[in-house]
Amino acid sequence: xxxxxxxxxxxxxxxxxxxxxxxxxxxxxxxxxxxxxxxxxxxxxxxxxxxxxxxxxxxxxxxxxxxxxxxxxxxxxxxxxxxxxxxxxxxxxxxxxxxxxxxxxxxxxxxxxxxxxxxxxxxxxxxxxxxxxxxxxxxxxxxxxxxxxxxxxxxxxxxxxxxxxxxxxxxxxxxxxxxxxxxxxxxxxxxxxxxxxxxxxxxxxxxxxxxxxxxxxxxxxxxxxxxxxxxxxxxxxxxxxxxxxxxxxxxxxxxxxxxxxxxxxxxxxxxxxxxxxxxxxxxxxxxxxxxxxxxxxxxxxxxxxxxxxxxxxxxxxxxxxxxxxxxxxxxxxxxxxxxxxxxxxxxxxxxxxxxxxxxxxxxxxxxxxxxxxxxxxxxxxxxxxxxxxx
Numbered sequence: 159x160x161x162x163x164x165x166x167x168x169x170x171x172x173x174x175x176x177x178x179x180x181x182x183x184x185x186x187x188x189x190x191x192x193x194x195x196x197x198x199x200x201x202x203x204x205x206x207x208x209x210x211x212x213x214x215x216x217x218x219x220x221x222x223x224x225x226x227x228x229x230x231x232x233x234x235x236x237x238x239x240x241x242x243x244x245x246x247x248x249x250x251x252x253x254x255x256x257x258x259x260x261x262x263x264x265x266x267x268x269x270x271x272x273x274x275x276x277x278x279x280x281x282x283x284x285x286x287x288x289x290x291x292x293x294x295x296x297x298x299x300x301x302x303x304x305x306x307x308x309x310x311x312x313x314x315x316x317x318x319x320x321x322x323x324x325x326x327x328x329x330x331x332x333x334x335x336x337x338x339x340x341x342x343x344x345x346x347x348x349x350x351x352x353x354x355x356x357x358x359x360x361x362x363x364x365x366x367x368x369x370x371x372x373x374x375x376x377x378x379x380x381x382x383x384x385x386x387x388x389x390x391x392x393x394x395x396x397x398x399x400x401x402x403x404x405x406x407x408x409x410x411x412x413x414x415x416x417x418x419x420x421x422x423x424x425x426x427x428x429x430x431x432x433x434x435x436x437x438x439x440x441x442x443x444x445x446x447x448x449x450x451x452x453x454x455x456x457x458x459x460x461x462x463x464x465x466x467x468x469x470x471x472x473x474x475x476x477x478x479x480x481x482x483x484x485x486x487x488x489x490x491x492x493x494x495x496x497x498x499x500x501x502x503x504x505x506x507x508x509x510x511x512x513x514x515x516x517x518x519x520x521x522x523x524x525x526x527x528x529x530x531x532x533x534x535x536x537x538x539x540x541x542x543x544x545x546x547x548x
Contacts, residue, residue, distance in 0.1 A: 181224050181458040182372040186450065189263025196250040198260070201241060220264045221409040222532065223459045227261050228506040229535035235513040236527050251511045254504035261503075265457050269369065269450070271314065271411045274345070274352025282350045286340035291331070302328075305354055309363030312355055315370070316363050318416040319445040325423050339424050347417040363442075370443075375451025382438040384448075387429060390455060405456035415449055459502065459536050466534075467541030474528035476538075479519070497542050505539045 193199055220227055231238075242249055252260070283289055291302035309316060321328070332339060342350070379385060390401040401408075408415055440448065471477065479492050492512070497505050520527060530538070 182376060182451070182454055183258065183262035183266075184371050184373045186262045186266040186269075186372060186454070187369055189259035189261070189266075192256055192260050193263060196252070196256070196260070197247055200247055201238075201245070218264075220267065221406065221456065223536070224258070224261050224265070224457055225459045225462075225502060225506060225535040225539065226532055227265060228257075228509070229530040229532075232509060232513070232535070233527075233529050235510075236517055239514055239517055249514055252507045254501055254507045257507040257510060258503045262454075262457070265454070266369070268409060269412055269453055271348055271413045272345070274348040274350075276349070276353040276356045279349035279351065279353025279356075282342075282346050283353055286342070286346075286350075287332075287337045288340070288350070290335065290337055291328075302331075305357035306359040308354055308358035309360045310355075310358050311363050312351070312358050313363060314351060314413040314416045315442055315446045315449065317351060317354075317413075318419060318449065319440050319442055321416075321420055321423070322445070323439045325427055329424060329427055341421045342417040345414075347420070348411070348413045351413055370446030370448070370450030372447070372450045372454040372457075374443075374447035375449070375454075378440075378444045378448045379451055382440065382444070382448075384438075387426075401452070402455060408452045409456050410453075412449060412453075415452055462533070462536030462538070462540030464537070464540045464544055467537035467539070468545075470534055470538050471541055474530075474538075475525055476528070478523070478525065479516070494542055494545075498545065499543060502536070502539045502543070505542055506535070 220230075222230070239249065241247075283292075293304050329339060379388075379390065385395060387395055388399055388401050389395055407418065471480075480494050497508065517527070519525075
């Protein structure tokens with residue numbers, strides 16, 4: 159009996175962990191291939207070399223949740239379909255998995271850093287007092303590793319891991335020599351990293367061969383004790399800082415996330431000392447995954463409001479197609495019962511797949527295209543999943 163209870167408890171833990179990770183991608187780059195295969199790249203360029211009429215993907219802000227991102231695509235659908243018809247591009251259908259992968263990929267684009275300025279970085283390296291410990295070469299004075307020993311392809315992940323793993327002796331030595339813990343603002347750390355790269359002569363770094371996994375980062379967050387001080391997505395220490403409430407702050411480039419973590423270093427170390435918690439050491443892969451997880455915190459949707467969704471369903475005239483309309487109209491009844499209890503991404507993909515037919519119908523009937531505001535897609539989908547109160 160005790161063995162069965164343990165097995166059931168273990169199963170519940172697995173199921174709860176899976177539920178909490180819903181919406182987090184395993185590989186946020188998987189959608190890149192689909193973006194090309196589904197024809198998205200024919201209109202949406204990443205730089206100024208593509209179609210100038212269509213917004214450049216690299217300059218767009220996809221920093222909302224997964225379903226808010228779906229709402230952006232929905233609101234833009236009439237113009238998108240018209241452009242496709244003019245250029246002879248066939249609109250591709252998407253499965254729930256394909257929709258999830260493309261959405262995650264679009265959200266992931268801001269994760270990549272803009273180029274740094276090594277000249278500016280050299281000034282920052284001196285101004286912040288980094289040169290007091292880290293000399294540029296072995297011939298120079300300095301108590302910490304020389305810059306020339308750093309990996310030639312040093313990444314923000316390596317820098318973040320090194321700073322975190324050595325933060326306790328680092329802050330102790332800085333206090334000993336009277337150097338203040340430096341804060342980095344805006345793109346200062348990006349420029350400084352570029353300067354460090356210009357000085358590095360060490361062996362090639364094996365870290366950060368590919369971007370981290372957000373779902374892997376969630377596992378690291380739990381396993382390495384981060385949840386002992388921080389809560390995120392409903393789990394973790396309730397008395398600590400809820401990272402979920404600050405999630406939008408992490409929707410920025412990789413090095414800027416590292417900069418944010420660095421700036422909180424002294425506070426984190428003091429907190430760990432108060433709780434008698436020794437700071438965990440991270441491998442490069444773990445740090446890459448953790449940074450990717452922080453980046454995707456804002457991407458995960460909270461459950462929508464079913465009552466709001468029911469009102470939206472009527473106000474946006476969804477009942478014209480998904481209720482029984484009067485005879486003699488261009489609108490046809492479309493049964494939504496197959497979406498009851500379905501995953502939100504399955505419904506979002508279904509909405510995308512039927513935009514062409516809907517555009518023709520609403521134009522013929524003179525019904526305006528329904529526009530969705532922030533949070534409304536989640537509410538609408540919640541009503542479609544659970545149309546009646548249990």
